[in-house]
Amino acid sequence: MMEKSAGQERGTLSRERGGGQAVNAQDRRYAAAAVPMLAAGGIPPRSGMNVLQLQRTIGNRAVGAMLERWTSSNPGKPAAPRTGSAVIRRMIDSDVPAATNWETLENYVYQTLINPRKQTFEQSVVEYIETKAAGHGQISTLWEQVKAGLQSKADIGDVTSKLTDIRTGINTVKATEPDHPNKRGIGPSQELYETIPQSETSKTVAATIRLALLNDFTANVQYKIIKPRIGPAKMVPDKYGGNPIVGKWSESFMMGVLVLPNDEIHVSHSGFMGQTQHQVFEQIVQDNGGIPVTHDTTTKHDQLTQTFTDILQREMPKHPHHQIVQDNGRDKVQHDHPTHGTVVETGNPVGTCAAPQAVHPFNDPHLPDFPANLTGDTAMGMTEVLVRYESKVKVKMSKGRDKKYMGNTNPVKVLDMNDAPQLYSGGQDVVSCLTCQFQLRETLKRIVDRRRNVLNKQTIENLEKASGRYGLLETAEQLIADLGDSDKRDTLVHAIEPGTGKDDSGDVSSETTELRDAVTAYKEAIGSLAKQQTEQPEHVEWDRGTEPDRAATDFKALTGKEKKVRQEQGKIALGRHKLVGKSIDIDKYVEAAERRSKEVEKASQSARSKKHAAPAITDPVAEVERAERALAELRELRILGIGSAESLAAQIAQQLDLYVEAGRKLSGLAPEKTAEAEQQNATIDEIAKELQRLVRQVPSKEEAYAALREEKSLQAADEANKSSLSRYAESNTETLEAERQEAMLRRGAEIDANQARERRENKALKEAEKLESLAGDIARMYDMSLSAAIVYLASRLQAVPDDSPNPMEDAYL
Numbered sequence: 018m019m020e021k022s023a024g025q026e027r028g029t030l031s032r033e034r035g036g037g038q039a040v041n042a043q044d045r046r047y048a049a050a051a052v053p054m055l056a057a058g059g060i061p062p063r064s065g066m067n068v069l070q071l072q073r074t075i076g077n078r079a080v081g082a083m084l085e086r087w088t089s090s091n092p093g094k095p096a097a098p099r100t101g102s103a104v105i106r107r108m109i110d111s112d113v114p115a116a117t118n119w120e121t122l123e124n125y126v127y128q129t130l131i132n133p134r135k136q137t138f139e140q141s142v143v144e145y146i147e148t149k150a151a152g153h154g155q156i157s158t159l160w161e162q163v164k165a166g167l168q169s170k171a172d173i174g175d176v177t178s179k180l181t182d183i184r185t186g187i188n189t190v191k192a193t194e195p196d197h198p199n200k201r202g203i204g205p206s207q208e209l210y211e212t213i214p215q216s217e218t219s220k221t222v223a224a225t226i227r228l229a230l231l232n233d234f235t236a237n238v239q240y241k242i243i244k245p246r247i248g249p250a251k252m253v254p255d256k257y258g259g260n261p262i263v264g265k266w267s268e269s270f271m272m273g274v275l276v277l278p279n280d281e282i283h284v285s286h287s288g289f290m291g292q293t294q295h296q297v298f299e300q301i302v303q304d305n306g307g308i309p310v311t312h313d314t315t316t317k318h319d320q321l322t323q324t325f326t327d328i329l330q331r332e333m334p335k336h337p338h339h340q341i342v343q344d345n346g347r348d349k350v351q352h353d354h355p356t357h358g359t360v361v362e363t364g365n366p367v368g369t370c371a372a373p374q375a376v377h378p379f380n381d382p383h384l385p386d387f388p389a390n391l392t393g394d395t396a397m398g399m400t401e402v403l404v405r406y407e408s409k410v411k412v413k414m415s416k417g418r419d420k421k422y423m424g425n426t427n428p429v430k431v432l433d434m435n436d437a438p439q440l441y442s443g444g445q446d447v448v449s450c451l452t453c454q455f456q457l458r459e460t461l462k463r464i465v466d467r468r469r470n471v472l473n474k475q476t477i478e479n480l481e482k483a484s485g486r487y488g489l490l491e492t493a494e495q496l497i498a499d500l501g502d503s504d505k506r507d508t509l510v511h512a513i514e515p516g517t518g519k520d521d522s523g524d525v526s527s528e529t530t531e532l533r534d535a536v537t538a539y540k541e542a543i544g545s546l547a548k549q550q551t552e553q554p555e556h557v558e559w560d561r562g563t564e565p566d567r568a569a570t571d572f573k574a575l576t577g578k579e580k581k582v583r584q585e586q587g588k589i590a591l592g593r594h595k596l597v598g599k600s601i602d603i604d605k606y607v608e609a610a611e612r613r614s615k616e617v618e619k620a621s622q623s624a625r626s627k628k629h630a631a632p633a634i635t636d637p638v639a640e641v642e643r644a645e646r647a648l649a650e651l652r653e654l655r656i657l658g659i660g661s662a663e664s665l666a667a668q669i670a671q672q673l674d675l676y677v678e679a680g681r682k683l684s685g686l687a688p689e690k691t692a693e694a695e696q697q698n699a700t701i702d703e704i705a706k707e708l709q710r711l712v713r714q715v716p717s718k719e720e721a722y723a724a725l726r727e728e729k730s731l732q733a734a735d736e737a738n739k740s741s742l743s744r745y746a747e748s749n750t751e752t753l754e755a756e757r758q759e760a761m762l763r764r765g766a767e768i769d770a771n772q773a774r775e776r777r778e779n780k781a782l783k784e785a786e787k788l789e790s791l792a793g794d795i796a797r798m799y800d801m802s803l804s805a806a807i808v809y810l811a812s813r814l815q816a817v818p819d820d821s822p823n824p825m826e827d828a829y830l
Contacts, residue, residue: 109141109187113180119170122177126167128558134210135554142183148396149217151190159183197372197399198449198457202434211461213275213376215446216398222282223274223400224444226305230272230404233301238266239415240422252422255415257293264291269405269425271447273371274307278393278468285310285374286404287365289318312374322347322368324380328459329367329452336455350452352432362432364452371401372453376460384463386548391468401447403429466551473547477582481543489589493536496593497529525599532592539585546578614645616677637705641676644669644708647715669711676704 111131116122125131126138136144146157159179166176195201196214241255254266271287284307286298291313299309312321326348333341333350342351347366354361368374379388391397406424413419428440431448441447449457481487499505550556556575559567568576648669683697 109184113177113184116177123167130558145187148214152186156183156186195448198454200434201439201448211458211465213397213399213461215400216276216396219274219276219398219400223402226284226302227272227402227404229301229305235410239413241415262293264293266291266294271371271401272404273375274400275375276398277390278395278397279390280393280395281390282307283310283375285371287369287371289313310375321377325368325373325456329456332455332458350455352451361436362451364450367452367456370450370453372449373456379464380460387471387474388467392471402444407442469551470547473550474544477543477547486586490536490539493532493589525596528596528599532596535588535592539589542582542585546582549575549578637701640705640708643712644673647712665714672704672708
């Protein structure tokens with residue numbers, strides 16, 4: 018929004034600048050601002066995922082059942098650590114329900130989209146606090162009390178009342194200090210999806226740079242008096258710093274400040290500045306830590322104007338009683354009265370205001386889906402302020418003594434939602450003009466969507482890391498580099514089994530390419546799922562347990578992309594397996610395994626023969642035998658273990674080596690060395706205990722292949738159905754017996770599938786009870802909530818996903 022400026026208006030795109038300071042550093046940078054930053058307070062953590070998202074991402078039936086059991090008594094409660102900040106805030110549209118049960122209330126707070134901008138109540142409140150909007154301290158206090166009330170479940174009426182107070186407080190502020198490009202007086206349901214809020218940072222930066230510009234103009238601009246043929250004499254800018262001003266000098270303009278998540282600050286001005294003022298503006302912006310986004314050249318200005326003209330032409334047909342009119346050959350928006358057709362309001366010419374110039378870089382047709390400057394934790398914000406003298410000031414003259422100069426005291430006028438004029442002046446944030454309310458929508462939607470892409474991707478990656486699956490991606494390229502270095506390759510192979518490496522791995526280019534392609538495909542699958550979540554924000558409300566049919570209808574694309582993530586992650590494991598396999602001599606590996614087995618057996622015999630030693634608490638020989646079988650299973654099965662497979666195998670192998678060494682020492686002792694024998698037996702006992710602990714982490718073959726058997730049974734049933742239908746279509750007497758046999762086969766396959774599923778589910782429920790009990794112990798021990806304990810426990814459990822029996826494997830074996 019700006020006052021109409023005289024002369025031709027030109028523009029240019031600014032260069033993007035990466036990096037930036039952290040938020041606290043930024044606060045220090047603007048410590049001397051005219052509007053001081055408020056001290057950062059304790060901001061409550063925000064959940065980045067809900068129980069259902071965590072359950073389907075981890076994928077383990079036991080962990081999922083534990084979470085489901087907890088959800089049945091705490092429905093909708095978010096169960097995740099904070100995964101990022103600066104989600105775009107918005108008003109709260111949906112009324113607080115008159116709840117008589119906690120389930121309804123928690124579902125409203127955590128798993129209901131409460132406005133047209135597709136945000137939950139929790140996300141809206143947390144973002145309001147993080148952007149430090151007016152009254153955020155009181156809102157923060159109420160929010161902490163609401164969270165405590167939801168946890169204690171002591172007084173549902175009190176919690177409902179506080180939720181209503183929060184909603185009323187936020188909506189009141191957003192109506193009187195609207196986000197761009199909303200009108201003042203807007204109601205909750207009238208807010209636009211494509212909105213960028215104000216933040217304390219954007220307002221502080223705007224105040225700082227505005228003051229710096231005015232102080233600089235007062236100190237360095239020299240005026241002269243001109244006497245036009247008609248009218249009184251007036252004072253106009255003549256020189257800057259003693260040198261003649263080149264080009265137009267604007268004495269009144271709007272300045273736009275756009276704070277981005279990566280801590281970049283884009284600063285623009287409205288209208289057109291001549292060469293001298295353009296250079297001064299950019300220097301002052303840079304001196305204050307901003308990135309100038311100016312449009313003061315003919316070519317760039319024409320591009321800016323054409324882009325927003327095209328956007329306006331696409332947008333206006335959607336809005337009755339508004340039309341595009343011309344202003345000196347440029348489009349602008351006009352609002353006509355709906356009944357008698359008189360002009361109610363007009364906006365500025367397209368591309369004139371500061372806001373469209375600040376966001377214009379995001380109109381780049383090659384803008385990526387996950388822009389770097391929309392990645393970060395800084396709260397996004399936009400503020401527009403007037404830059405002009407609004408009172409008498411003493412200015413320098415090119416000739417003679419200083420004189421008093423009267424600035425522009427006419428306020429800027431923009432109509433509110435009731436078509437009542439609202440006046441703006443001084444350092445106030447000026448709401449978007451009528452033209453900006455329409456020309457900004459398409460560009461701001463690109464910004465909002467891509468910011469949500471980034472946040473969704475971060476959440477998915479955090480969930481993948483919590484489940485342990487992301488570890489394969491993080492180590493894949495390091496593996497490629499290690500195998501390409503002979504010394505590191507030998508160290509790696511030695512860790513798998515000493516002396517089993519090939520002298521020459523040969524050409525591994527195809528295996529290396531396959532692994533790199535798998536890593537790329539996994540990243541792309543995560544990105545694709547993140548974009549689908551942006552496209553379907555309603556997925557946060559979807560309860561898969563009670564609405565399973567929606568997986569094949571409303572959320573078919575979403576579930577398909579989730580499955581794609583699992584499939585591509587599994588390919589990384591296979592690629593690692595192939596690449597490492599090229600460096601191992603299989604014959605040497607088999608010999609080493611047999612040799613180790615003989616050494617373990619010899620150590621076991623030594624342990625049995627020492628009758629004079631104190632008896633062990635556990636049976637070391639039995640534990641070693643179990644460990645040997647478990648190690649063999651880890652090497653043979655392509656499964657996902659508890660922890661990384663290679664790590665677990667290495668730990669078991671290490672303990673077996675210690676067992677062999679202790680057995681050697683024990684067998685070498687003289688009969689009278691009773692104390693030493695007792696010490697060695699104690700060592701063997703500790704090794705046995707550790708082996709027992711490690712072996713418990715190895716999943717059984719039945720568990721590993723249960724999903725595969727179930728899938729094959731279902732496939733058999735499906736094939737039987739298809740075959741039966743095909744023969745029924747031909748319908749002749751010779752097929753009747755075949756159909757009978759087919760029906761029996763189908764029934765048998767269905768029974769097998771159901772039994773397999775029931776066994777898995779029953780086992781998962783039993784394990785869930787144990788896990789939930791353990792979570793309770795953790796909660797009591799560390800004085801945390803049960804929900805936090807459950808997430809803590811679940812995030813440390815890696816499990817076999819339901820849709821694949823072998824998404825990962827021991828990549829080195």
